[in-house]
Amino acid sequence: MGRGFYISKTVAVTCLVATAGVLATIIGLTVLYAQERSKNAELLPTTAGPSTTSAASTAPSGPKEPWDYYRLPETLSPVLYNITLWPRLTPNADDLYIFTGHSRVVFRCVIETDLILIHANQLNLTKFDGFYAKLNSLYGEAAPTLKKTWLEVPTQYLVVQLNDPLQPGRFYELYTEFVGELSDDFGGFYRMEYFEDNVKKIVASTQMQPTDARKAFPCFDEPAMKAIFHVTLIHPQGTVALSNAINYDPVNITMNGESFIQTSFEPTEIMSTYLLAFIVCDFAYIGTNPDAAVLIRIWARRKAIEEGQGNYALEKTGLILAFFENYYNTSYPLKKSDQIALPAFGAGGMENWGLIIYGETALLYNPGVSSNGEKEWVATVISHELAHMWFGNLVTMRWWNDLWLNEGFATYVSYLGADYAEPDWNVKDLIVLNEIVSVMSVDATAYSHPISSKEEEILSPDQINEVFDSITYSKGAAVLRMLSDFITETVFSKGLHTYLEEFAYNTTGNKDLWKHLQMAVDKAGIALPHSVEVIMNRWILQMGFPVVTINTQTGKITQEHFLLDPESVVDTPSQFNYEWFVPVTWIKTGGSEQQYWLLNKEATNAELVLGGSDWLVANVNMTGFYRVNYDETNWERLIAKLISNHQEIPVINRAQIIDDAFNLAKAKIVETTLALRMTTFLNKEVEYMPWETAxxxxxxxxxxxxxxxxxxxxxAYIKKQVTPLFHYFQNLTVNWTKMPAKHTDQYNQINAISMACSSGVESCRELTSGWFKEWMNNPAVNNINANLKSTVYCNAIAAGGKAEWDFAWEMHRNTTIASEAEKLMLALSCTKEPWLLNRYLQYCLDPEKIRKQDVSYTFIYIARNPIGQPLAWDFIRANWDYIINEYGRGSISLASIINGLTERFSTEYEYKQLEQFKEEVQAKLGSADVTFDPMLERTKANINWVALNKKPLSDWLISQTSGI
Incomplete structure (x- = not known):
């Protein structure tokens, strides 16, 4: 960070808030937050004295001051901000990129106080007569004078002590000037670098969620502290400035003798600080007619726009917006929807209101290069972010403990929106593979956590960041899908409408959502065993999920907490004793779907009893978030049915049966060989979901x-099962010359080739290597089918040597298409040559070769290669200090790297290595950076599983493959 910088008077007088205009706005907002801010009073101190609660703090034990708490007190409520920022897109004399700025925040005093706490982090604040701020009253009289100001670093506050108290009901304005570093850490107001035509370019962009708005300007940085934002950006000639609202006409100004553009924006709607966004870039856009009711624009690098990579996003955005307007029965609340693709971004997308930011692969689609999966990714991410425009932005969770209200909901309905935009894909079914099956493996460990926590358990920025995980997103989506199923989608959407209507521009908790869904249920006359809130509390307030065991001989049905490692100790108490209200659905031979509510640990239902050779499958289409176990007789009948006529069982349930069996085996509930027998029918299966699950x-x-x-x-067993699938797609595609018509067939064609090549099916390796050789012979023309590129690249590089690797590296370096670069980055890790893998690892330490945001993925990709795993493990340990010092916490995910490196660990020696590394790392960094306990638990479970299953697995495999 620069030192001693002083913001110029020219900037300081730009876009000042007129007092009369401020008062006119304030009058209409005087009571907006009084109710919301009072709801957390039991958690937060006021200046009357220290809190008597046990809110977390970094301060030493003993009496605490208000600034020692992570949560803001209840005393003040922001109304509007006026922010001017000037990012420098070239480095200064200290080789730092900086931004300068000033901010005026108008706030209302709710409770008399002589203290102002406002978030400010990593900002170099200017002093005025020895103070970091100026305070004005908006009522004509003099404001209280400042007594003392300082920056409280642990809790990230600017603390302003006053000589006299602020008065309740009155409005004040706090003015600050500051300098910040436009760093490359993807947080707050940051810079992103990329190359175009061998020229390095800089984009100044933002990522405020969850707690980094305070790195851009002093603010009340909590989601319930909603306000209106007036933004002005000063930026270089030849660039464009974007923010949440539509801009006024830019004007040319002179700063320090140099010409710049000043762009001001219309005031935003009332919103949370984490949704504020602004960008300075030289991008181009395509868009709808400016006279349209909602202006839609897709922004990206000029070349990407010229190549038509934004066309698909523009085409589908309008459709998806229309779907959500109908689904919520609520109009889109803004005048425009800007969506911008950055060459580098720390997430798939960020739902800033009116200015959604994406990584390029989540927004851009090139029909000649991008795969079917990448097209689906674009559609679902756009749908996810647009869902937030209502659910999350218009109505926002009150505090981060209920983040799932935003993210779980958006994840669920993103599949509905994408399904509307692409009705032929049947994408709604894919939520089972993409979200539900994946998160079940996480939620079945002793280290899981409830979807919703208590507010006092999520306080510090580190704790808040930890909430952004698969439990919040994927399990949140899964339980909402289950709820929508048992109350019906129509009733679900009607409840959402009244919820959005009541809480528009406000904040809520989960009880508010349950209340409105219950109103819709009552109006529809749907009978439930308990209220929506009582049922759903079992699913969101305790971690885990049940395994439901059905005995088809007696009709007995039971539930118990499902844990992958039955020996793990769950030390997280549950107020519900790990018992759920389970909507059990099932079908029998030739029968229709039935439902039964399992409300206790066990019950008996005569409808579950089978006769003759009948079979039963429970959890129809896997709408419930639970696993199913059966008596031995029904398992055997299911195996027989799958072998004789698998199509009689719904395709999602064929996938579910496989997944349940394998996970039940891992938990020692059924034999591992039973799970393997569930795959014997696959040599007749051609559908994607069962194959992908297997x-x-x-x-x-x-x-x-x-x-x-x-x-x-x-x-040998895989080869036996997949060979018919390989030939099926060879015939379906007329010897690989055509594309399968069905969306999921395109996915399963990839599985057929990938598994056939890896298991040694004749002609598969020749096929992929031949396609790759054709490309090497003519680099300007790549005729490899876009869907098949990843598997062709990987298998060809695995079968080849230095020439193939070097060619792929050059193609990776030179491509201007982000999705193509990602495919090649993954494929480079497939080589079997240890020296090439070591060279690739070395490249990870050079940001000119491997971008900082790609380093984590590259390490993990290499570790997935059985030859690369020990190389990567040794390399990371040898270079750990360098990686931490050079990359820090913002650019890479330390936990994901270590998790990826240790997936294969299954011996006592590897367990001891991991323990030793944990001690070394935590001695240097502390425990906040990497949580090793789940990885150690997994390693121990792997050791036990291998010891238990190696012999029976060997015997079974030999019996299945003898004579091949």
């Missing part, structure tokens, strides 16, 4: 045994 579960077997003598029999 592949993912069998991947664990390969992780455990691909370095052992079992690898050969495992490979």
């Amino acid at each position: 592949k993912r579960n069998l991947n664990y077997f390969f992780l455990m045994f691909d370095r052992s003598e079992l690898y050969g029999p495992m490979q």
